Amino acid sequence: MAYLVKQSHRAPAVTSPVPVDESLPRACVIGAGSSGIAAAKQLHLAGIPFDCFEQGRDIGGTWVLDNSNGQSACYDTLEINTSCPRMAFSDFPMPADYPPYARHDQVRAYFEQYVDHFGFRDTITFDTTVEDVSRSVDGRWDVRITGPDGTETRTYDAVLVANGHHWDPRWPEPAYPGTFDGEQIHAHDYRSADQLVGRDVVVVGAGNSAMDIAVESSSVARTTTWSVRRTEWVLRKFLLGKPSDQVALPGWLPWWVTAARLRIGATYAGSMTKYGLPAPTHKPGQSHPVQSDLIRERLDAGAVTARPGIEMLDGDRVVFVDGTSAPADLIVWATGYRVTFPFFKPELVSAQDNELPLWKRTVHPDLPGLYFIGLVQAIGAVMPIAEAQSAWIADTLAGRYAPPADDVVRRQMEAEHRRDKKQFYASPRHTMEVDFDHYLWDLDRERRAGRERAATRAPSPGAAPATTSGGGGVRRTLARLLLGAARWKAVGEVPRRGVLVGAPHTSNWDWVLTMLLAWRYGITVRLLVKKELFVGPLGWLLRRTGAVELDRTNPASTIKELLVEADGDDPWLIGIAAEGTRSRGDYWKSGFYRIARQTGLPITLAFLDVPSRTVGWGPTFQPTGDVGADMDVLRDFYADKTGFRPEGFTPPRLREEDRA
Ligand SMILES: Cc1cc2nc3c(=O)[nH]c(=O)nc-3n(C[C@H](O)[C@H](O)[C@H](O)COP(=O)(O)OP(=O)(O)OC[C@H]3O[C@@H](n4cnc5c(N)ncnc54)[C@H](O)[C@@H]3O)c2cc1C
Numbered sequence: 267m268a269y270l271v272k273q274s275h276r277a278p279a280v281t282s283p284v285p286v287d288e289s290l291p292r293a294c295v296i297g298a299g300s301s302g303i304a305a306a307k308q309l310h311l312a313g314i315p316f317d318c319f320e321q322g323r324d325i326g327g328t329w330v331l332d333n334s335n336g337q338s339a340c341y342d343t344l345e346i347n348t349s350c351p352r353m354a355f356s357d358f359p360m361p362a363d364y365p366p367y368a369r370h371d372q373v374r375a376y377f378e379q380y381v382d383h384f385g386f387r388d389t390i391t392f393d394t395t396v397e398d399v400s401r402s403v404d405g406r407w408d409v410r411i412t413g414p415d416g417t418e419t420r421t422y423d424a425v426l427v428a429n430g431h432h433w434d435p436r437w438p439e440p441a442y443p444g445t446f447d448g449e450q451i452h453a454h455d456y457r458s459a460d461q462l463v464g465r466d467v468v469v470v471g472a473g474n475s476a477m478d479i480a481v482e483s484s485s486v487a488r489t490t491t492w493s494v495r496r497t498e499w500v501l502r503k504f505l506l507g508k509p510s511d512q513v514a515l516p517g518w519l520p521w522w523v524t525a526a527r528l529r530i531g532a533t534y535a536g537s538m539t540k541y542g543l544p545a546p547t548h549k550p551g552q553s554h555p556v557q558s559d560l561i562r563e564r565l566d567a568g569a570v571t572a573r574p575g576i577e578m579l580d581g582d583r584v585v586f587v588d589g590t591s592a593p594a595d596l597i598v599w600a601t602g603y604r605v606t607f608p609f610f611k612p613e614l615v616s617a618q619d620n621e622l623p624l625w626k627r628t629v630h631p632d633l634p635g636l637y638f639i640g641l642v643q644a645i646g647a648v649m650p651i652a653e654a655q656s657a658w659i660a661d662t663l664a665g666r667y668a669p670p671a672d673d674v675v676r677r678q679m680e681a682e683h684r685r686d687k688k689q690f691y692a693s694p695r696h697t698m699e700v701d702f703d704h705y706l707w708d709l710d711r712e713r714r715a716g717r718e719r720a721a722t723r724a725p726s727p728g729a730a731p732a733t734t735s736g737g738g739g740v741r742r743t744l745a746r747l748l749l750g751a752a753r754w755k756a757v758g759e760v761p762r763r764g765v766l767v768g769a770p771h772t773s774n775w776d777w778v779l780t781m782l783l784a785w786r787y788g789i790t791v792r793l794l795v796k797k798e799l800f801v802g803p804l805g806w807l808l809r810r811t812g813a814v815e816l817d818r819t820n821p822a823s824t825i826k827e828l829l830v831e832a833d834g835d836d837p838w839l840i841g842i843a844a845e846g847t848r849s850r851g852d853y854w855k856s857g858f859y860r861i862a863r864q865t866g867l868p869i870t871l872a873f874l875d876v877p878s879r880t881v882g883w884g885p886t887f888q889p890t891g892d893v894g895a896d897m898d899v900l901r902d903f904y905a906d907k908t909g910f911r912p913e914g915f916t917p918p919r920l921r922e923e924d925r926a
């Protein structure tokens with residue numbers, strides 16, 4: 267389901283102390299903005315020992331006007347551009363009397379209430395700056411802090427970095443040629459319209475900051491010129507009377523559906539070309555969304571003049587690339603932010619041009635124990651993402667989650683990074699862009715898979731029993747009910763993840779059953795079949811819901827991936843998909859056998875036997891190289907469980923190296 271927090275989602279207040287389990291890893295959270303408090307709350311409720319350091323005097327980071335940390339970009343008219351139900355933490359709705367888009371002071375108050383509601387204010391140390399984070403000799407993390415009591419270094423097993431990424435202004439690089447006689451500020455230093463009164467203002471940039479400041483300037487400045495080097499699709503905050511971000515879609519839908527939604531929003535909002543700007547060179551959905559209800563009105567009124575990018579600065583004028591110029595005694599550079607971490611040595615962690623690839627935008631694969639919270643630009647709000655990341659990391663620290671093999675992590679990270687680079691136009695503002703609903707869905711899926719992995723391993727000290735959460739629980743229950751109603755029974759030991767060779771394609775029902783079984787038993791199924799079998803709507807649904815994984819562009823690469831992933835303590839099983847056995851005349855194909863020999867992975871049997879309404883797995887064993895004997899084991903099992911003994915099969919053509 268799409269993410270919308272309702273009043274009924276409010277969790278009970280935490281009124282008594284939560285016991286801390288000192289046997290769990292000790293963590294440090296840097297920052298008490300919305301991301302830091304999301305992290306602190308999850309660690310607190312999980313009983314994980316931790317400290318949270320905040321350099322300012324307040325909770326809320328960006329949302330505190332004139333924050334004593336000197337880092338907030340908040341201005342006095344700022345309101346959120348992600349509506350309250352889409353921005354609230356999942357178990358703590360914003361107050362019912364808030365407007366659809368809350369003001370900054372309301373947002374700040376909401377974060378204050380959150381901390382008190384869940385009872386973790388005393389875990390935050392204010393006025394204390396994290397100055398250095400480095401690896402300790404034993405591979406843990408040394409954190410040097412300076413606060414009212416002086417400077418000290420503490421050692422932690424994990425560090426959750428939540429220092430924000432909208433506080434270090436990005437000025438034009440390189441600077442525009444020419445000289446300028448007036449004042450130049452960055453949008454980060456904009457606080458109120460008082461700074462603009464009676465001036466000739468040029469606002470540079472096409473993001474949300476530029477849009478807001480240009481609109482405000484248009485009411486108080488002598489002239490307002492808005493310089494845009496690349497036209498954006500400017501969306502409206504409301505669509506058919508509803509906050510436009512509430513036309514939200516389930517995260518498992520493909521990206522093009524979100525893009526289509528944004529395209530509808532852009533078409534509804536109207537083009538910017540009539541104001542003299544060129545048409546955008548990208549499609550809606552290929553950039554971070556920009557919203558303004560008022561910019562068109564102010565352009566129509568002639569109170570804002572739109573101009574293209576800057577050619578040069580010329581004393582008391584700014585010259586644009588189309589040869590026009592505008593008077594200026596104040597330039598507001600709304601040119602975005604740099605992602606920086608002053609407490610890391612650059613050789614340890616740095617984000618050149620805002621690039622910092624992370625697994626699920628959270629985990630640094632080379633630096634165990636280091637996690638980044640809220641380091642995303644979202645087509646949607648940051649807070650629920652920070653909350654989900656934090657819950658995931660709390661699971662990890664509490665031993666309830668086990669990651670996949672290191673190579674899988676790196677492969678996924680690279681694939682996601684490649685995908686995102688294709689999805690959004692190249693700009694430092696897009697290096698961390700994610701689709702909100704898809705991200706939440708995907709992370710939930712990974713979290714559940716990791717909980718399953720953890721449940722099959724020896725529990726770590728203090729680990730709580732694994733459970734399935736969120737949409738996964740709903741799917742599991744639905745699948746259990748449907749399979750139960752159809753009186754299907756399962757036999758054999760259920761594997762955690764398996765590869766089906768020559769997988770279900772005999773009828774649509776096979777697809778449905780495969781999906782229900784994957785949901786019911788929490789199995790990750792990877793299919794090793796020809797790609798043309800995956801073009802139908804059910805094949806698509808299977809992939810989107812996470813019931814199966816498949817590299818459509820190159821199924822052959824799956825074998826290589828299996829080899830890579832074979833190392834973990836939760837290896838893939840190679841399964842013969844034995845469904846359709848009876849209808850296809852009593853034989854099994856055995857290409858799987860060869861793949862098992864090539865990859866060294868164990869074989870299992872996965873079957874859907876329609877007449878006996880039996881699904882099953884097992885037995886699982888390492889192929890011996892004696893195909894006939896190995897197939898007999900499987901055949902006997904099948905006969906025992908279903909009453910039907912498949913006789914023939916096509917023996918694989920084993921090469922010498924396969925037999926070895
Ligand atoms: C003008 C503006 C409007 C925005 N509007 C929206 C919106 O409507 N919806 C949305 O989802 N997002 C919005 N964003 C994005 C914004 O980044 C997030 O809303 C959110 O504030 C990010 O929270 P954070 O905790 O990650 O970072 P921050 O809010 O920046 O908080 C970081 C905290 O870490 C502390 N800190 C930093 N370094 C240290 C250190 N070394 N030691 C100790 N403490 C440290 C800081 O003092 C600060 O309190 C907006 C951003 C801007 C600039």
Ligand SMILES: NC(=O)c1ccc[n+]([C@@H]2O[C@H](COP(=O)([O-])OP(=O)(O)OC[C@H]3O[C@@H](n4cnc5c(N)ncnc54)[C@H](OP(=O)(O)O)[C@@H]3O)[C@@H](O)[C@H]2O)c1
Nearest residue numbers: 345346347438471472473474475495496600601602693695
């Ligand atoms: N709640 C709100 O209403 C609100 C208000 C303000 C900001 N925000 C949020 O705050 C974050 C930052 O927004 P932002 O608008 O400050 O920054 P931004 O989204 O990074 O946008 C920066 C803009 O400046 C342009 N730019 C960068 N370098 C330039 C240069 N040298 N010359 C000319 N133009 C240049 C960029 O163009 P390119 O695209 O070509 O790089 C882009 O249009 C975003 O998440 C935004 O949503 C929210």
